Amino acid sequence: MWDESYEAGHFGPQHGRLLIRNLRGVVTGRLGDQVREVETVLIENGRIIEFGGAADAADVVVDAQGAVAIPGLFDTHTHFAIGDFNPKQNAIGFIESYMHGGVTSMMSAGEVHFPGRPMDRDGVKAVAVAAARSFELNRPGGVRIHGGSLMTGPYMEESDYAELAAMGIWLMKVGFGGFDKPKDAVPHVRWAQEAGFLVMSHSGGASSVPGIAPITVDDLLAMDPDIAGHINGGTTSLPDADVERLVKESRAALQLVQAGNLSASLKIRELAAENDGLSRIILGSDTPSGTGVMPMAIIKTIAELSSIGRIDPTEVIAYATGNAGRVLRREEGILEEGRPADLVLLQEPTGGSQDHPLKSIARGDIPGIAGVIIDGQIRAQRSRNSPAPSRLITVRSSAA
Structure with a gap:
């Protein structure tokens, strides 16, 4: 019983x-x-x-x-707004459904869809702290939720990163904060990493969020983030030549998402294999977003990459588990x-x-x-x- x-x-x-x-x-x-x-x-x-x-x-x-x-699977690219809510698709209560898709850990890719998202120094700090604190007390379905990803911008100062780190904020997203040019974010990435942050950058074509510019491979190499977000497209992938440079010239984790381009994912995986970079591949959903709510996104990606790419399922599972856990500095992901x-x-x-x-x-x-x-x-x-x-x-x- x-x-x-x-x-x-x-x-x-x-x-x-x-x-x-x-x-x-x-x-x-x-x-x-x-x-x-x-x-x-x-x-x-x-x-x-x-x-x-x-x-x-x-x-x-x-x-x-x-x-x-x-x-348990990691979704390393999830768009919460606050709590279990995302206004992009008017999605409420989606986290437990992702758990029913085998996801036991979810990482915020930035609370970019926060209603009326502030774009000032005090406001972005407040959103990050509030989102992180809320998930300490609210774990729908028991899922481990790493929220409160700081949406940095030119309004931030070097001291802010150490201040936020002392409050337990350790995630940051680059690409949605109002920089005139993506490379203007380079000092902010360094300040954040020196304070202990794990930094993810948007990459590829422009987002569906208004006012967001494409981020090229030159931008990514200059910023040197810990995670190059959705390089297979979120929703538009980087050009093949740029991906090759990213694999060969950077140390960033290579994030593949269900909301992106499957053909590009397979090419990225092949490049990673040729350059001893399979340990850098991690998986995310990039949802809820314009693609919608996809509770089975991670396990679906695993099945697609394994079957179409003729890759051993244990390898692809490792992208969403052991690889992700190591990149996110977590004990979870390895049995x-x-x-x-x-x-x-x-x-x-x-x-x-x-x-x-x-x-x-x-x-x-x-x-x-x-x-x-x-x-x-x-x-x-x-x-x-x-x-x-x-x-x-x-x-x-x-x-x-």
């Missing part, structure tokens, strides 16, 4: 033990790893403590019914002992042609999501958005 207290909205790790058994394997999320053939995962106080051990006493036992466990217990249980979809969820991904089919666990807490069983999993997990509580 299911213990409903696990759905009560706790944000921290669940105290006690949760055992997952009858797995068909574990995808670690580490680039280059093959599937680990283990049948059990033991979780205690929100962290993984053992793989493959004998069934042990636990407060909650999950029978995975042959599911494959992967790390190993001692790490946070954020994971997704996958089955092949009911009625599909394949007998394994990774084979389904390689064919281009979205797998069935049979369970989502964040901080060692079960946040969803059968996904309301993915195809129906071929087998449903069962959950038994020791309180039953």
